[in-house]
Amino acid sequence: MPTAVSAPGKVLLAGGYLVLDRTYTGLVFGLSARIHVLVHDISSSSSVEISVQSPQFHQAAWIYGYHLISDQGGVDVTQLQGYEHFSLLSRLVASPLFFFGTSSSINKHSPSTSHSAVPAARNPFVETALLYALTYISTVLSASQKIKPTKITILADDSYYSNPATSTVTPSSHFSNFDVSLRDAHKTGLGSSAALVTSFTGAVLAHYLPTSSFDLTTTEGQTILHNISQAAHCSAQGKVGSGFDVAAAVYGTCIYRRFSPSILSYIGEAGSKDFSKRVKTIVENTASSGSEKWDTEISANSVTLPKGLAMVMCDVDCGSQTVGMVKKVLEWRKSDAEGSKKLWDELQSSNTALATAISAGSIPGIKSAFSSIREKIREMGKLSDVPIEPQEQTELIDALTEAVPGVVGGVVPGAGGYDAVSLLVKDDEETMTKTKAFLKKWSAYHNKGTVRLLEAKGELEGARLEKVEEYGDGFA
Ligand SMILES: Nc1ncnc2c1ncn2[C@@H]1O[C@H](COP(=O)(O)OP(=O)(O)OP(=O)(O)O)[C@@H](O)[C@H]1O
Numbered sequence: 457m458p459t460a461v462s463a464p465g466k467v468l469l470a471g472g473y474l475v476l477d478r479t480y481t482g483l484v485f486g487l488s489a490r491i492h493v494l495v496h497d498i499s500s501s502s503s504v505e506i507s508v509q510s511p512q513f514h515q516a517a518w519i520y521g522y523h524l525i526s527d528q529g530g531v532d533v534t535q536l537q538g539y540e541h542f543s544l545l546s547r548l549v550a551s552p553l554f555f556f557g558t559s560s561s562i563n564k565h566s567p568s569t570s571h572s573a574v575p576a577a578r579n580p581f582v583e584t585a586l587l588y589a590l591t592y593i594s595t596v597l598s599a600s601q602k603i604k605p606t607k608i609t610i611l612a613d614d615s616y617y618s619n620p621a622t623s624t625v626t627p628s629s630h631f632s633n634f635d636v637s638l639r640d641a642h643k644t645g646l647g648s649s650a651a652l653v654t655s656f657t658g659a660v661l662a663h664y665l666p667t668s669s670f671d672l673t674t675t676e677g678q679t680i681l682h683n684i685s686q687a688a689h690c691s692a693q694g695k696v697g698s699g700f701d702v703a704a705a706v707y708g709t710c711i712y713r714r715f716s717p718s719i720l721s722y723i724g725e726a727g728s729k730d731f732s733k734r735v736k737t738i739v740e741n742t743a744s745s746g747s748e749k750w751d752t753e754i755s756a757n758s759v760t761l762p763k764g765l766a767m768v769m770c771d772v773d774c775g776s777q778t779v780g781m782v783k784k785v786l787e788w789r790k791s792d793a794e795g796s797k798k799l800w801d802e803l804q805s806s807n808t809a810l811a812t813a814i815s816a817g818s819i820p821g822i823k824s825a826f827s828s829i830r831e832k833i834r835e836m837g838k839l840s841d842v843p844i845e846p847q848e849q850t851e852l853i854d855a856l857t858e859a860v861p862g863v864v865g866g867v868v869p870g871a872g873g874y875d876a877v878s879l880l881v882k883d884d885e886e887t888m889t890k891t892k893a894f895l896k897k898w899s900a901y902h903n904k905g906t907v908r909l910l911e912a913k914g915e916l917e918g919a920r921l922e923k924v925e926e927y928g929d930g931f932a
C-alpha cells in the first residue's frame with residue numbers, strides 16, 4: 457500500500473526572538489499551505505535504492521543508496537545520481553559542479569530511457585531526513601526485515617513560492633509546475649524545509665513501520681515525529697534555531713516553548729559508533745539523564761481560531777531581508793541584560809494577551825494586543841538597530857487596518873523585516889476581495905515591489921495521513 461502524509465507551513469505571529477530563549481514562548485500558527493509526501497514501493501533490480509522526486513521543479517530528483525553501518529552506526533545514505541524529468545533547457549544550463557558521482561561500494565543506477573542522467577544539486581533536507589528516518593526504522597525492525605526500495609514524491613502547495621505556476625505536474629493534479637530549479641524558487645518564508653522534513657519523515661516512518669510502532673494519530677506517534685524531525689532539520693540546517701517551524705509542521709497551531717539545544721548535541725555524528733542507539737534514545741525520549749531529555753512544551757489546544765476570523769499572510773516580494781538580524785538582536789540583549797529583560801517580559805504578556813484574545817474572538821482585545829506588541833517591537837528594533845518593523849511595514853499595516861473594514865489588525869511575523877505581514881481579518885469574501893484590491897493599489901503606488909495576499913490561511917491541524925487516491929494518477 458502506498459502512503460501519503462502532509463504537514464503545514466508556519467507563521468510565528470508573536471514571540472519572534474523571544475522564542476529563542478526557553479523563558480519565553482511563541483504564538484505559532486500552522487497554515488493551510490502544506491507539503492505532501494507520497495511513498496510507493498517499487499521493484500528494483502537492486503535492493504538498495506530509494507528515489508526521491510520533487511516534480512514541480514527542474515533537476516529535482518535524487519537517487520539514494522543505503523546500507524546499514526557496523527557498530528550500530530545507523531543507516532548510511534549516499535546520493536547515487538540525479539536526473540531530471542523536464543526541460544532540455546535546464547539540462548543544458550546545469551553545472552557539472554553539482555554532480556555527485558556514484559559510490560563504488562553501492563550498486564550503480566541506470567536511469568530508465570525517459571530520464572536523462574544530468575547533474576542534480578544535493579538536497580540536504582531530503583538526504584538528512586532520509587538518513588534519520590531509516591536509521592530509526594532500522595532500530596525498530598528486526599534484523600530479518602529489510603528496508604525495501606521505494607519511490608518518494610514531494611508535492612508543495614503554491615503559497616510556499618512566489619514563482620508563477622506554468623501548468624500542473626500531471627493533468628489530474630492541482631500541484632503546480634513552477635518551471636524553475638529549487639535554487640531559483642523564490643521562497644515566501646512559510647517554512648518549506650520544516651514542512652518538507654516533517655512530512656517526509658512522517659511518510660517514510662508510516663510506510664515502513666507497523667502502526668503498533670508508529671501511528672501519527674496518537675500522541676506517542678506525534679512525539680516520535682516531532683523529535684526525529686527536529687533532530688534531522690537542525691542537522692540539515694547546520695544550526696539549532698528555536699524549532700517553532702517543526703513544531704508547527706507536527707502539531708499545527710500552538711504555543712511553543714523551545715527545547716534546550718544540549719539535547720541535540722548528544723546525538724553526535726551520523727555514522728559514528730552507536731549513532732543508531734542515540735537516535736532511538738532521542739526519538740523515543742528514553743534517556744535517563746535530564747540534559748538528554750526533551751524539555752519542549754507545546755500546547756496545541758490553548759489557541760483556536762474562532763469561526764469568522766482568519767489569519768492571512770501578505771507576501772512582500774521585494775527581497776530586501778536584512779541579514780544578521782538575530783545576531784544583532786541577541787547582541788543588544790547581552791549588552792543591556794536588564795533593559796532587554798524588562799522589554800521582553802512586557803512583550804511576553806502582550807503576546808499571551810493576543811493568544812487569549814484571538815481564541816476568545818475578542819476584536820477589541822486583538823486590536824489592543826497588536827498595538828502594544830507593535831509598539832514594543834519597534835522599540836526593540838530601535839534599541840538593537842534592526843528594522844524589525846520597518847517604517848514601510850508600519851505604514852502598510854496601519855493603512856490596511858484603517859482602509860479595509862474587515863481587517864482587525866496585523867503584525868510583522870517571525871524575525872520581522874521587509875518580507876511579510878500577517879493579518880487577522882474577518883473571514884468573508886468581501887474582506888478578501890477588498891484586501892486584494894487595496895494591496896494592488898498599494899503596490900502600484902509605492903512602486904517598490906509587489907505586496908500580495910497568499911492563498912494560505914491559518915489552520916489548526918498539524919501533520920496528517922492523507923488518502924493516496926486523492927492525488928490523482930501519475931505519481932506511482
Ligand atoms: N518542494 C520541495 N522539494 C524539495 N525540497 C524542498 C522543497 N521545498 C523546499 N525544499 C528544501 O528546503 C530548502 C529551503 O529551506 P529554507 O529553510 O531555506 O527555507 P524555508 O524553510 O522555506 O524558509 P523560512 O525558514 O524562512 O520560512 C530548499 O533549498 C530545499 O532543500
Ligand SMILES: C[C@@](O)(CCOP(=O)(O)O)CC(=O)O
Nearest residue numbers: 472473697698699870871872
Ligand atoms: C527570530 C526567530 O525567533 C524567528 C524567525 O522566524 P522567521 O524565519 O522569520 O519566520 C528565530 C527562531 O525562532 O529560530
